[in-house]
Amino acid sequence: xKDKLQVAALENGTVxxxxxxxxxxxxxxLLGLNNLQSSVTIGYNLQSRKIGRKGIIKxxxxxxxxEEISRLxxxxxxxxxxxxxxxxxxxKKTVTMxxxxxxxxxxxxxxxxxxxxxxxxFFHVINKETRTLKCHYCEKELHV
Amino acid sequence: MPHSLVTIANLSKExxxxxxxxxxxxxxxxxxxxxxGHVVATLFFEPSTRTRLxxxxxVNRLAGRVIGFSDAANTSTSKGETLKDTIMMVSNxxxxxxxxxxxxxxARYASEVSPVPIIxxxxxxxxxxxxxxxxxxxxxxxxxxxxGLDICLVGDLKYGRTVHSLIMAMRxxxxxxxxxxxxxxxxxxxxxxxxxxxxxxxxxxxxxxSSVINNTDILYMTRVQRERFTDxxxxxxxxxxxxxxxxxxxxxxxxxxxxxxxxxxxxxANDVDACPQAYYFQQAKNxxxxxxxxxxDCLDIEA
Ligand SMILES: [Zn+2]
Numbered sequence: 001x002k003d004k005l006q007v008a009a010l011e012n013g014t015v016x017x018x019x020x021x022x023x024x025x026x027x028x029x030l031l032g033l034n035n036l037q038s039s040v041t042i043g044y045n046l047q048s049r050k051i052g053r054k055g056i057i058k059x060x061x062x063x064x065x066x067e068e069i070s071r072l073x074x075x076x077x078x079x080x081x082x083x084x085x086x087x088x089x090x091x092k093k094t095v096t097m098x099x100x101x102x103x104x105x106x107x108x109x110x111x112x113x114x115x116x117x118x119x120x121x122f123f124h125v126i127n128k129e130t131r132t133l134k135c136h137y138c139e140k141e142l143h144v
Numbered sequence: 145m146p147h148s149l150v151t152i153a154n155l156s157k158e159x160x161x162x163x164x165x166x167x168x169x170x171x172x173x174x175x176x177x178x179x180x181g182h183v184v185a186t187l188f189f190e191p192s193t194r195t196r197l198x199x200x201x202x203v204n205r206l207a208g209r210v211i212g213f214s215d216a217a218n219t220s221t222s223k224g225e226t227l228k229d230t231i232m233m234v235s236n237x238x239x240x241x242x243x244x245x246x247x248x249x250x251a252r253y254a255s256e257v258s259p260v261p262i263i264x265x266x267x268x269x270x271x272x273x274x275x276x277x278x279x280x281x282x283x284x285x286x287x288x289x290x291x292g293l294d295i296c297l298v299g300d301l302k303y304g305r306t307v308h309s310l311i312m313a314m315r316x317x318x319x320x321x322x323x324x325x326x327x328x329x330x331x332x333x334x335x336x337x338x339x340x341x342x343x344x345x346x347x348x349x350x351x352x353x354s355s356v357i358n359n360t361d362i363l364y365m366t367r368v369q370r371e372r373f374t375d376x377x378x379x380x381x382x383x384x385x386x387x388x389x390x391x392x393x394x395x396x397x398x399x400x401x402x403x404x405x406x407x408x409x410x411x412x413a414n415d416v417d418a419c420p421q422a423y424y425f426q427q428a429k430n431x432x433x434x435x436x437x438x439x440x441d442c443l444d445i446e447a
Contacts (some may be wrong), residue, residue, distance in 0.1 A: 109248060111248050111268050111269070112247065112248050113247045113253045113267075114253075116247050117227050119228075119253065136249070137252050138248035138249040138270055139249070139270060
């Protein structure tokens with residue numbers, strides 16, 4: 001109940017909840033919310049029993065695709081997306097690690113072509129549990 | 145997408161064997177006019193005279209033409225041109241691009257943007273598939289088979305990309321490996337995991353002595369380079385431990401052969417060159433036949 005009071009009602013759209021406060025603006029970035037025309041409400045430093053202080057983002061009239069949601073898997077794997085239709089939560093989505101990550105993670109290898117050429121990074125997720133990635137280009141592995 | 149060769153890691157056993165069979169045909173008859181009317185570019189962003197000459201000889205013996213550069217210092221790359229732009233420009237002129245680059249993943253990226261096939265002739269510490277294929281060719285030629293061999297890898301097993309690629313390529317053929325290296329240059333954990341996952345048996349040694357030399361079919365030597373050591377005292381201590389001399393070869397298996405990716409520094413003494421087990425110069429020569437086969441394969445030319 002307390003959570004609901006902190007956020008004004010949304011008729012249709014998505015409420016992204018359980019965001020660690022310091023990651024709110026990273027998520028705005030990753031989802032490209034700067035470029036949306038619909039209204040976006042951002043709250044942070046809200047009280048949370050689970051994670052101390054949390055952030056929350058409400059996006060009106062926007063339903064994210066699985067690809068968009070998977071972009072959050074590296075930075076904020078534990079956020080929850082509440083899908084709202086007619087003021088009701090009709091679905092809760094959690095973030096899952098996709099098989100491939102394009103342009104989200106930087107390769108830690110300074111001698112990798114992707115750090116030396118104007119191009120998108122590309123990682124294969126080789127183990128979702130251990131969160132192990134392998135750079136498509138230099139083939140080095142990293143954990144996120 | 146054009147038919148590039150970036151790594152041997154995804155080549156099937158059948159593909160590897162058919163490429164080796166084609167290379168054997170080229171050894172029997174190296175001069176064939178299969179590339180007549182074709183232009184091959186050799187782009188060596190990082191110099192490597194040995195590898196470049198081998199590829200260019202392969203093209204010449206197949207009656208193709210070569211364009212390219214042997215050092216990026218005097219090209220537009222040194223003026224800040226992107227790799228993509230260089231590849232797009234050259235692909236206007238050439239049917240195939242052979243490239244060596246100091247950055248890892250450069251060949252993979254080039255193969256994704258290029259309208260013509262790419263052969264990776266080395267991308268930094270990452271891959272060098274034509275070297276691996278000539279190693280396989282040399283092993284098969286000297287042993288008559290690739291199946292079930294004892295292979296001893298000696299020297300720098302930490303940074304040596306040729307030994308890492310060789311392990312991956314041999315996974316189809318049930319080898320038994322001996323890894324002989326000082327602790328500082330030991331085989332990295334990820335390749336030992338790879339061996340276990342692929343059912344490849346191996347033993348690790350720090351001593352380079354008769355017990356390993358006399359019980360192997362292939363003795364694959366690599367350079368121990370000074371610049372790999374953070375502790376120069378350690379380098380001084382180990383640099384002479386992994387040197388092969390002729391007097392160490394008196395009780396080897398009769399079929400045993402010594403390979404080395406060359407150039408050597410001092411890890412194989414000169415007196416070994418005259419021993420019947422020495423095979424490294426022939427190994428380098430085999431690179432020509434293997435590269436003829438790889439070039440034809442990438443251009444979909446029946447060898
Ligand atoms: Zn990389």
